[in-house]
Amino acid sequence: MISRTTTDKVKDRVDIEEVVGDYVPLKKKGQNLWACCPFHNESTPSFSVSPAKQIYKCFGCGKAGDPIQFVMDIEGIGFNEAIRHLAQKYGIEVEEEKQATPEAVQAYNERESLYIALGFAKDFFVKNLESEEGKAIGLSYFKERGLRPETIQKFDLGYALDKWDSLLQAAKQSGHSEEILLKAGLVLQKEGEPERIYDRFRGRVTFTIHNLGGKPIGFGARILTNDKKQPKYINSPETEVYHKSDVLYGIFQAKKSIREKDNCYLVEGYTDVLSLHQAGIENVVASSGTSLTENQIKLIKRFTDNITVLYDGDAAGIKASLRGIDMILEGGLNVKAVVFPNGEDPDSYARKVGPAAFSDYLKNKTQDFIAFQIGLYKEEIAEDPIKRAELVRHVIGSLSKIPDPINRTVFASQSAKLLEIEEAVIQTEVNKILLKGEKDRYFKEQREESEREAALEEILPTQPEQVSFQSMIFLQERETMRLLVNYGFEMVSDQTMVCEYLLQETAELHFETPVFRKILELYKSALEQKVLPQPEFFLQVDDQEVKKEVITMITRKYELSTLWETRYHIFTYHEADDLAKTVYDNILHLKKKVIKKLLEEAKQKIKEAETLQMEVDELSHRIQVYMELKKYQVEIDKLLGIVVSY
Incomplete structure (x- = not known):
């Protein structure tokens, strides 16, 4: 640890x-x-x-x-x-300690062992390129593809020897267990023969897949022979550290450039990424031959809102993959597309025309997704009204995926011009889809809310009124803690600080919400140790629940611009301007809600005494408790300026 x-x-x-x-x-x-x-x-x-x-x-x-x-x-x-x-x-040396629970040590060690084993495999495959077999087969292949040594090194490209268990034996000699190698997906166990363990990757060039931090988490491997019985590519299986749907090939090498260029080129294969890097285009990632996933779109969105999809020159393949554009639009990103000449892909075309011409092609051939989609079907719809109508419906469906209303309106206008159809028709149809989506979401939320309420009734023995009281008390307890954390050392009078007043007034109250009790106890404990618990104090505690709650208390979504006062001399009210009244009223509201809950409990006890026909003295005592609480309620209402006839 x-x-x-x-x-x-x-x-x-x-x-x-x-x-x-x-x-x-x-x-x-x-x-x-x-x-x-x-x-x-x-x-x-x-x-x-x-x-x-x-x-x-x-x-x-x-x-x-x-x-x-x-x-x-x-x-x-x-x-x-x-x-x-x-x-x-940050270049900080990590010092270890030996204190930890056995479970924590085991979980941490296993995950670290997977990373270490995968790192060993990466180094092993890379070093194999220096062997006689690796030079003759693996390195020759990379050179044939026009890959330079710096690219091979940058992406940790390698070669898996054409032997049954070369990686297995080398890893075991370096101290890696068969169990970890199996869990890392580096070796396989022969079915029915548990003692027969062998390398997953054999006689193939390897492409290292990195996570965002640059650690190897998996591999893709390409066969170099014409063996029809073997798949062209095989990949690492899902493991504790590698989830294919969450990963994009090249994201580690591309993330800086994606952020700087504010655009991400999306391609299909490993070699597409490598060729674009060599052409000077580093803001590129690959989905590695799989269908684009929601998590991969989210990953790109961390760095940019703009994606340009590069398609091979195969019209049938492009049309089959158009669903990916709708997913990208639904994810809130802007989409453009580039189609390469027939028979070409990004890798082959970059090698064919060279870096300068390739970059020019991208600049000149990039289209927004509407022009791209309509252009794909231009010839088909020219003489076929039915296919034309199908295309209109498809474009309308894509438009409905755009979450931003301004972008949606602009593209609807462009679609109307390109399709030679009235814009009002497109807007109407898009609105129908959006309205249906809103209705579906509403009814789904209603169903989920009903299910939650039903589940709540099963696990909570309380009445709906009591749940409501709990909710009100929770909000008022949170407000009390917010004032304590934010203004504890402000003065509410010449001699009294906010923390002194709040701690004194809440001394006999029991906070019902556990996290607020923890914050209150931390506050008191800090004061006893002569520490002034400012908000930063709570951000240093080893309690994520406390930290999250305090962050909510000290963070505001909206801020008034300082220009109101500095430039326009418009002075607005701040809660700190009359802190004494704010804190005083808060305590009254907290006590009012606590008393309201106690009144309801007292009322239930009176009904219980009447139902069970308890002795007169017990019934009288319960009524007396109720009346005393009622007096407190009336007094608090007067202090709050509330006039109510009871």
């Missing part, structure tokens, strides 16, 4: 803007930086990064945390792995 010293060094060194900026493009607005959230689909940025507070918060899905939590969330890794990742980024 990682030492506390290393963790503290990482926390002191990391910068939230740098860490998040490695994954999503940030734009400054007010005091904070904003982006579309990398954790859920959205077209309007609701993901806020505060450089001053070193936190992030999504106002759409609720994700929140510090730089370490961000790496954990976006990479899907644990705390220790996130610390290692950031330590490597």
Whole structure:
């Protein structure tokens, strides 16, 4: 496990803007930086990064945390792995400690062992290119494809020897167990013969697949013979560290260029990526021959909102893959397309015409998705009204996938001109699809809400009124903690601070929400140790629930521009302007809600006493408790300026 010293060094060194900026493009607005959230689909940025507070918060899905939590969330890794990742980024030496639970050690060791085994395999395949067999077969193939040594090195290209178990034996000699090699997908176990274990990749050139951090997580391998019984390509299976639908080939090498160029070229194969890099076009990734997935689109969206899809010159294949464009549009990205001449793909065409002519071709032949789709069917629809109508419906379906209404309107207008059809017709049909989608979503949400309520009734013995009281008390407890965390050391009078007043007034109250109890106890404990618990204090505790809640308390989605006051001299009200009244009213509202809940409980006890025909003294006592609570309620209402006839 990682030492506390290393963790503290990482926390002191990391910068939230740098860490998040490695994954999503940030734009400054007010005091904070904003982006579309990398954790859920959205077209309007609701993901806020505060450089001053070193936190992030999504106002759409609720994700929140510090730089370490961000790496954990976006990479899907644990705390220790996130610390290692950031330590490597900032050049911090990692110190180890031996204290950890056996389960944590086992889980961490296994995942690390997979990475180490895959790293060993990568080095093994790369080194094989220096062997006699590797030079004659593997390196010759790469040279025939026009790949330069620096490209081979940059992408960790290699060769798997044409032997039964060369990798297995080399890995075992280096201390890797057969169990880990099997889990990493590097070797196979012969069915019915568990003792027969052999290499998955044999006699093939290898393409290393990296994760965003540059670690090898899998391999693609191409056969170099004409053996019809063998597939042309084989790939690593799904493992603990490799999920094909979440990965794009070349993303590690391309992410910086994608962000800088604000565009991502999407191709199909490994060699397409390699040839484009050699042509000076580095903002390119491949789906590796698989259908584009939602997670791969989200991965690209971390770095840009613009995708240009490069298609082979095969009309039938292009038409079969058009669903990918609709998925990209639905993901909130802008789509363009380039089609290569018949019989050419990005790799072959780049090698055929050279870097300069290839770049010019991309610039001159790039089309927006509407012109591209209509152009594909231009000849077919010229003489066939039925196919023309089908194309119109297909284009309308694509338009309905665009989440941004302005973009949707612009492309609808363009579609009308290219299809020679009235724009109003297209807009009407698009609106019908959108309306149906809204209705479907509404009824789906209603069904899900009904299911949640039914589940809640099964697990909660409380009445609906009690659930409502719990909800009201939760919100008021949160507001009390928000005032305590944000304004604890502000003065509400000449001699009293906010924290003194709030702690005194809530001393006899029991906070029902566990996370607020934890925050309150942390606050009190800090004061006892002569520590002033400012918001930053809670961001250092090892409790993700507390950190997330405090971030919600100290982060606001909207900020008033300072220009209102500095330039236009329009002065607006801030809650801190009359903090004494804000804090005082909050305590009254909290007590009012607690008393309201107690009144309901007292009423139920009176009904219970009447039903069970308890003794008169017991019934009288319960009525007296109810009346005392009622007096408190009346008094609080008076203090709040509420006049109610009871």
